Structures are given as C-alpha cells and as structure tokens.
Amino acid sequence: MGLFDQVAGSLLNGDAGKYQAILSWVEQQGGIQALLEKLRQGGLSEIVSSWLSSNSTNQPLSGDQITQALGSPSVAALGEKLGVDTGSASALLAEYLPKVIDALSPNGEVTPEAHNDLLSAGVNLLKGKLFS
Numbered sequence: 001m002g003l004f005d006q007v008a009g010s011l012l013n014g015d016a017g018k019y020q021a022i023l024s025w026v027e028q029q030g031g032i033q034a035l036l037e038k039l040r041q042g043g044l045s046e047i048v049s050s051w052l053s054s055n056s057t058n059q060p061l062s063g064d065q066i067t068q069a070l071g072s073p074s075v076a077a078l079g080e081k082l083g084v085d086t087g088s089a090s091a092l093l094a095e096y097l098p099k100v101i102d103a104l105s106p107n108g109e110v111t112p113e114a115h116n117d118l119l120s121a122g123v124n125l126l127k128g129k130l131f132s
Contacts, residue, residue, distance in 0.1 A: 018082065022096050025078045029070075032110050036101070042069020051101040054108050058098040063090030066097070 029035050039048050042065075050059040067075050067090045079089030104110050 018092060018096060019100070021078065021081045022093065022100065025081060026100075028077070029074060032101070032104065035070075036110070039069050044069050048101070051098050052105045052108050052110070054106070058102055060098065061094050063087060063094045066090045066093045 026032055026035050029038070036048055039045075044061060044065060047059045047061050047065075050056050067086070070093075072086055075090045075093065076086045078093065079086045082089060082092065084092070101110070
C-alpha cells in the first residue's frame with residue numbers, strides 16, 4: 001500500500017479501498033454519465049437530481065433500489081471486486097454513490113474530469129478531503 005493510500009485510508013476511516021473499487025466499477029459500467037442514466041431509467045431520477053444539486057441535501061436510497069435500477073449482475077460484479085455478496089455490494093453503493101456523485105458535481109453537473117477519467121476525479125475527491 002502506497003503512502004497516498006495509507007493517508008487517504010486513514011482520513012476516510014479505512015474506506016479508500018472501497019472508494020477505489022467503486023470508482024473502478026463505475027468505469028466498467030461505462031462511466032459516470034452512463035451510470036447516472038441507468039439510475040434515472042431505473043426510476044431514480046429525483047434521487048439522482050438531489051446528488052447533483054448544490055441546493056439540496058442528498059436523498060438516500062436503499063440497496064434494493066440500486067439492484068433494481070442497475071440489475072443484479074452489475075451489482076454482483078462489484079461484490080466480486082470487494083469480496084462481498086450482492087446484498088452487501090448494493091448496500092455499499094447506496095452508501096457511497098451519493099457521496100461520490102455529489103463530490104464529482106460541485107456545480108450541479110459532473111465535472112469534465114469525471115467524465116473523461118473517473119479515477120483522476122476520484123483522486124481529486126480525496127484531495128478535497130485531505131486539503132479542505
């Protein structure tokens with residue numbers, strides 16, 4: 001584990017690995033825009049809008065909502081990365097996706113960096129936690 005991972009992990013209460021796995025998984029799903037579109041098509045438009053808005057609190061969602069919107073195979077792929085079952089993976093997505101999307105959309109839109117390179121955007125998200 002590199003120094004950055006250790007520092008980020010301690011600041012994120014040991015969650016840096018989870019963030020990294022989720023960001024990598026999002027890229028495998030076609031990127032952040034594709035994931036947001038899948039969530040919208042899955043009936044979660046209002047919830048997704050709250051994550052993007054700088055004027056409202058992030059609305060929560062459940063693991064079941066994640067699985068219904070994205071499909072079990074997609075969520076199971078993240079579970080395999082993390083070494084957890086599909087239910088645990090969907091619960092992690094329900095917890096972390098609002099935070100990740102909110103952080104990647106400071107002005108109500110996903111930043112161009114996030115669209116082009118989600119992992120770099122994730123590093124910037126961590127820098128915000130490190131140097132805020």
